Amino acid sequence: MKILKLLGVFAGVTFSFMGGVMAMSNPGQNDYESYATDQLAGHLKSSVCTHISGELKAVLRSGCKTLVDTGRPQMKQIISQTTRRQNFLIFSIYQTDLAFSSPIPSYQFETIGVMQKFYTYESDEY
Numbered sequence: 001m002k003i004l005k006l007l008g009v010f011a012g013v014t015f016s017f018m019g020g021v022m023a024m025s026n027p028g029q030n031d032y033e034s035y036a037t038d039q040l041a042g043h044l045k046s047s048v049c050t051h052i053s054g055e056l057k058a059v060l061r062s063g064c065k066t067l068v069d070t071g072r073p074q075m076k077q078i079i080s081q082t083t084r085r086q087n088f089l090i091f092s093i094y095q096t097d098l099a100f101s102s103p104i105p106s107y108q109f110e111t112i113g114v115m116q117k118f119y120t121y122e123s124d125e126y
Contacts, residue, residue, distance in 0.1 A: 027113040035118045037076040
């Protein structure tokens with residue numbers, strides 16, 4: 001019986017410690033905005049800029065990538081304005097809705113932030 005009681009106390013202390021570590025390492029809104037900006041810029045460069053065709057495609061592709069790099073502060077601001085955060089103490093869920101006018105597609109992302117990492121588990125383009 002003493003061993004079971006001791007194991008129960010040990011498990012309780014271990015879970016409390018892990019919960020504290022997770023709560024302290026729950027990434028904040030600014031961390032998410034930097035992550036989302038990096039992800040969006042990478043997507044635009046690899047998907048949107050590479051689909052440019054025509055006689056001047058090399059120049060236009062290069063210009064597109066430069067435009068994406070130049071627009072990073074504005075992208076971060078837009079992400080900040082279109083993101084909702086649900087903070088559950090040991091992790092956070094971020095929902096971002098990026099609506100653009102045609103011909104640029106709109107996007108909806110859902111991401112979980114836990115222990116200073118982000119995992120996007122839903123990504124829709126419409």
